[in-house]
Amino acid sequence: MRLTLSHINKHYGGKEILRDCSYAFSDAGTYVLMGGNGCGKSTLLRIMALLEEPDSGTVAFLAGGKVLAPDPTIGERHLHEQHDKGSSLDAGRLLTPDLALRRRITLVLPRIGLFSTSVWKNVAYGLSLRGQKGVAADEKIARALAFVGLEKKRDQHALTLSSGESQRLGIARALALEPEILFLDEPTASIDEENTSIIESIIKTMKQEGRSMVIMTTHDRSQAERLADRLLLLTQGALQDVRQA
Amino acid sequence: MDTITEGFLQAFKLILHLNPDLIGIIVLSLKVSGLALLLATLIGIPLGGFLGLRRFPGHGLAVSSINTFMGLPPVVVGLFVYLLLSRRGPLGALGLLYTPSAMIIAQTILALPIVIALCRSAIVSVDPIIAQAARTLGATPRQVTTTIITEARYGILSAVIAAFGRVMAEVGSILIVGGNIAGYTRVMTTTIALETDKGNFELALALGIILLLISFGVNAALHLVQRKGALHAA
Ligand SMILES: Nc1ncnc2c1ncn2[C@@H]1O[C@H](COP(=O)(O)OP(=O)(O)O)[C@@H](O)[C@H]1O
Ligand SMILES: [Mg+2]
Numbered sequence: 440m441r442l443t444l445s446h447i448n449k450h451y452g453g454k455e456i457l458r459d460c461s462y463a464f465s466d467a468g469t470y471v472l473m474g475g476n477g478c479g480k481s482t483l484l485r486i487m488a489l490l491e492e493p494d495s496g497t498v499a500f501l502a503g504g505k506v507l508a509p510d511p512t513i514g515e516r517h518l519h520e521q522h523d524k525g526s527s528l529d530a531g532r533l534l535t536p537d538l539a540l541r542r543r544i545t546l547v548l549p550r551i552g553l554f555s556t557s558v559w560k561n562v563a564y565g566l567s568l569r570g571q572k573g574v575a576a577d578e579k580i581a582r583a584l585a586f587v588g589l590e591k592k593r594d595q596h597a598l599t600l601s602s603g604e605s606q607r608l609g610i611a612r613a614l615a616l617e618p619e620i621l622f623l624d625e626p627t628a629s630i631d632e633e634n635t636s637i638i639e640s641i642i643k644t645m646k647q648e649g650r651s652m653v654i655m656t657t658h659d660r661s662q663a664e665r666l667a668d669r670l671l672l673l674t675q676g677a678l679q680d681v682r683q684a
Numbered sequence: 685m686d687t688i689t690e691g692f693l694q695a696f697k698l699i700l701h702l703n704p705d706l707i708g709i710i711v712l713s714l715k716v717s718g719l720a721l722l723l724a725t726l727i728g729i730p731l732g733g734f735l736g737l738r739r740f741p742g743h744g745l746a747v748s749s750i751n752t753f754m755g756l757p758p759v760v761v762g763l764f765v766y767l768l769l770s771r772r773g774p775l776g777a778l779g780l781l782y783t784p785s786a787m788i789i790a791q792t793i794l795a796l797p798i799v800i801a802l803c804r805s806a807i808v809s810v811d812p813i814i815a816q817a818a819r820t821l822g823a824t825p826r827q828v829t830t831t832i833i834t835e836a837r838y839g840i841l842s843a844v845i846a847a848f849g850r851v852m853a854e855v856g857s858i859l860i861v862g863g864n865i866a867g868y869t870r871v872m873t874t875t876i877a878l879e880t881d882k883g884n885f886e887l888a889l890a891l892g893i894i895l896l897l898i899s900f901g902v903n904a905a906l907h908l909v910q911r912k913g914a915l916h917a918a
Contacts, residue, residue: 488820490816490819490820538822538824541822542822545820545821545822546820547820548813548816548817548820550813551813551817552811552813552814552816552817552818553817554814554817554831554834554835555835564818564821564831565821565822568821568822568823568824568827569822612821613820613821616821616822
């Protein structure tokens with residue numbers, strides 16, 4: 440799946456946060472978005488992950504030669520095609536195209552927001568939203584937990600995990616859903632070196648396995664250098680392509 | 685001194701021998717308060733959820749009214765229900781006055797604001813990050829709501845237990861609308877009031893002991909639930 444941003448603008452109150460941001464995320468790999476505190480990285484990520492609407496501009500996804508966009512004026516026919524296939528049944532009801540699209544991507548928030556239940560059930564959550572239960576779902580959960588090294592903690596209460604483990608659980612929770620694009624917002628901002636390097640190697644492994652496109656933010660320059668295939672910089676609301684690896 | 689000792693001895697005898705009058709009164713109490721609680725829960729949790737999750741014109745007023753109603757004096761509720769159900773009242777035709785149904789109605793009215801207000805506060809105290817996380821994982825608006833309610837489960841359970849404690853202990857409203865008819869509408873609290881008045885301390889004391897035990901149990905349950913909730917929120 441590819442992602443294209445066209446002329447995204449966003450204000451909060453009277454304050455301009457994003458100004459005419461356009462970019463095509465067209466190759467598999469890891470995109471790292473950098474920028475100072477409060478420059479709008481999280482906002483841009485939420486907009487790309489379809490959790491928030493821009494004031495103007497469009498977010499469009501390309502998959503299998505079809506344009507899928509939350510904006511009904513773009514690629515509407517294709518959305519309905521996808522809709523009609525009934526591929527995205529939610530408890531017997533057809534999903535709105537927007538939700539169906541939103542369910543193909545996932546954002547891991549900087550504060551994870553773990554549910555007050557076991558580690559296992561946290562990962563099961565997204566699958567059960569999609570009506571996925573049973574052996575196949577259990578396998579996905581187990582695989583996701585093993586991938587982040589939390590398989591031994593599956594029965595522990597999620598809110599008793601360390602911050603590094605919480606962050607890894609957040610990633611496992613997203614990965615179990617096999618997203619075509621994974622957004623990570625400051626995945627290592629609040630954790631120690633050991634967990635940071637674990638998370639970095641998780642991101643690298645994801646790239647090697649070619650699972651999904653990763654679009655992440657960080658304010659750690661050296662981390663960006665280590666992980667980025669492409670480095671993007673957000674300054675004064677404008678998005679720039681800094682380096683191409 | 686002697687009357688007190690003698691009273692306690694007789695009271696324990698009644699309890700140990702499972703005196704049928706005593707048991708009948710306890711069962712009726714639990715039935716009336718239990719059904720009132722069930723009704724208040726069925727109505728109150730959705731309303732509390734609605735107040736906690738949605739904003740609408742008059743929201744603030746609704747919340748502060750419900751909070752005020754939490755402290756409704758039972759006798760006033762009794763009076764109100766009495767007027768509703770009395771022969772010339774708007775619901776007089778139903779013939780419910782001085783029946784267990786009237787008592788259930790009165791206690792439902794007493795329990796309802798507690799369930800609504802405490803449920804609402806349990807729901808608004810769920811960290812907003814939970815709703816965001818649910819959305820990132822692909823939840824529909826309805827699934828987000830379910831997730832928030834699930835996160836608030838210990839607080840909601842506390843609300844129900846607190847309401848049960850309140851209705852089990854109250855006497856004012858059921859005395860007025862139930863009439864304290866022996867074997868029909870006489871429950872623990874009203875019996876205690878009546879028997880004490882008559883100087884029959886043994887039955888009153890026996891019921892008092894049971895009521896204290898129930899209230900102790902309710903508080904222990906509340907404590908446990910709140911501790912479990914706190915542990916999970918740590
Ligand atoms: N929901 C919101 N309402 C108002 N202002 C917001 C909101 N979200 C973010 N902002 C503001 O937008 C700016 C960018 O925020 P954010 O995207 O979180 O920056 P970054 O992630 O780069 O640190 C900040 O000044 C922040 O205060
Ligand atoms: Mg941020």
